[in-house]
Amino acid sequence: MKAFLKEVIDGLAVDYADIRVEESETTRIVVRGQELDDLGQSFERGGCLRVFYRGNWVVASFNVIDESLKELADDLAIQVNELPAREGGLVSLPAFEQVVRAPKNEDPRLVPLAAKQQLIKNYNQILLNHEQIVSTVAAYQDSHKTVYWYSSENRYIEQEFVRSGFSCQAIARDGANIQSYGESFGRAKGFESLKGKEELVERVAKIAIDLLKAEPVTAGKYTVIVDPLLGGIFAHEAFGHLSEADHIAENERLKQLMRIGTRYGVEQLTIVDDPTLPDEVGSYRYDDEGVPAQRTELIAEGRIAGHLHSRHTAYLMGEAITGNARAISYRFPPIVRMSNTYIVPGEKRLEDLLADVQDGLYVVGSRGGMTELETFTFSSQYAYRIENGKRTKMVRDVTLAGNVFETLKNIEAIGNDLSIHGGLGGCGKNGQSPLPVTTGAPHIRIRNVVVGGR
């Protein structure tokens, strides 16, 4: 493949060019209630070619991979030469060659469709076994992808990815009271990673049913203990996106807010983005610009410590590259994205976090939310009251709202129990969704959180 890619882009009259070809195989199965809703396999092959000259990018994606690409590359070079020059450049990297293979026990490509269908049907049945569960959605997905990447720097990287996951959603009903709950699971591993998840599925059914008895929360200001699911979503959605340098470059106010060294939290607070974690769906060895993946501290000991970069944004801001340029598929050029974003664990045990709370909330998971620059609103999955240091009854319809920087300052204690969550979904940005990412956190305690009820 290298020789072919080299032939396509070598010798173009531009400052920089790269080409990425992907081959992938995907299986998806969706079961709704008793019925199979969707089942299909796809075999994709395509690529993306970019040329950069005097500050401008010109990009094309394609499916046909043959000699005609040489012509396409020439066309793009002509187009980019006709554009008015503008400020900007790229951080360049040395010539290099590397092949990265994915670890996998049970390669999903070799697992019969019948076995995949049976697995998700069984999980779905666990939900349906409960009388109060009136409707379910269970989805299975696996993918195998090989990415071939070459740049005009004579840099060549071949990377293999395997991802497997499933999601389960249960809708419970008691008269007019309808409650739903769902969870998603995903790993950068083979089919074996999806087996033996009966406990997770049982929990989905149980929580949906428990929610029928939960009462809506009373709105107000609370001391809140946030679980690892919601803590991770907060780190990614409310804070992580503000660290993306393409956002920062476009927004003067954000430039001020995100200045390196600015203090926003307690000494114990560190938030990182780390694509080098093993087996996570957000992991990779090289990003889609051939930059080595690395752990980047976004907040270190309470202060802004870094931003996430592509080659272009790193050049513009005069900072080091971080390897965060990712594309959801060959149909898109890479843009600045997160990978595995999490809050680094501290020393407190959950019991200690709870013990000091007289009247508060223990809040779990997220049903989505909205962020606009520094303000955020999240709906949680469910919550428990905390009374005299103990978790008591379940409550629902808990939404948290606030200013991300104030909320960071209000984090008063950080647990020691980090857990990282990946699933079938992912992150969306500029029309590229869902990009596989994970989020994580230990339990954290935040004071003065505005909680809205219904």
Add this chain to the structure above:
Amino acid sequence: MRYKILDMVSGQVDQADVYESEVDLTEVEFRQGKFYSVETKLTQGWGLRVIKNGRVGFSSSTNPERMEELTRAAIEASAFGQNVGFTLPEQQDLPVVQTFENRVLLATVARMQEWGRELIEVLNARMPELKVDLKFSRCYREIGLVNTSGLDCSFQRGELEVMVAGLLVQDGIFWVYDYVNLSGGQDFPLESVAERVINLARLGKQKAILKSGDYPVVVMPTALPQLLLPLLVAINGKHRQKKTSPLIGRENERVLSEKITLVDNRLRPFGTGSAPFDDEGVPARKNVLFERGVFKGFLFDLTTAEACKEQSTGSAVRSYSSLPAPGLSNIELLAGEAELEEVLQAMPAGLVVYSFLGGGMSNLLAGEVTLNVASGYKVENGRIAGRVKDVSVAGNVYELFQRVAAVGATQRDLGDYFLPFVKFSSFKVACKE
């Protein structure tokens, strides 16, 4: 390639169809008054649907070297697929629909850049403080379909569209939008685009305060699709099949104002949804959805039609990577007689909305909508008094569309929607201030 794929499966299955699409899309973008990017997407793909032992199987590919796997996967999937009993359509006479005009291909990257620079120059000269985003999108599409009943058809469609968004930062921020469909080969109407944009921006320079309450509201064509959405979801045959549409059993009943005649028309020349046949090869036709307010029927593909004991309405929509499902082509709302100026003059107080920002769709099928106004103006004593901020409207579209006071006399071409403005006699408006 579609013929080869069909050859590979025939004999192994009861029925099959192969959907082949080739799309050549080029987009030229300007942001904040400056050239931003050129992007080309060349897509080619195949979707194979098989029916074996009465069950449906599906797979798709963009890799011509994986055709063996494609056919194997579709057949393997059919073991678990939905049971169907319909027969795929045979070759029939197809209507002539204008979908391709050579002049669209003259819109080269260089030409689109030139248009963009010229428009920005004109806008800058008239209102330097307006920051303009532009997107030119040129698309050439070729769709081919073959099946085991002997069907073999194909068509080409050329699409050329321009999107304009102007940002005014003055006492808060305010957006104005414009859109032009040039798929029929028209010249780029630079002057009329500039005039509309500048006009809307000028009106928006003044801020106006509206108090919460019930007001007459004029919804301009650009904002209307979001109000029509609950109706267009409810007429989908899939919701008839699943028994989730509120329109079940209400055929030939008057459910909307007599002023509303809504049509799904794949035959319309140069719409971005125009085609001589649907994505299962059923000849295209004009489907009246509501005639003078009377509900006329659902849109079906072969699968939902069979399940509901109805006929396909030629409404199948698919991409190479998905199974067909009922969908929309070009939506037309028949023009009425009203002129905007006269309608506004007759309004003592009210709201004109040019754009909605998707708000909470609390219960889409039930027709409940809550929409934030992204671009709208207060009307006072028959004149536009200024732009409004933090305003949302809420209601039930089945009630709203019974309170239609006027329908505009001209249809605006929005690519796949062809709509006049609609004035609602009363709409619940909520304001922050």
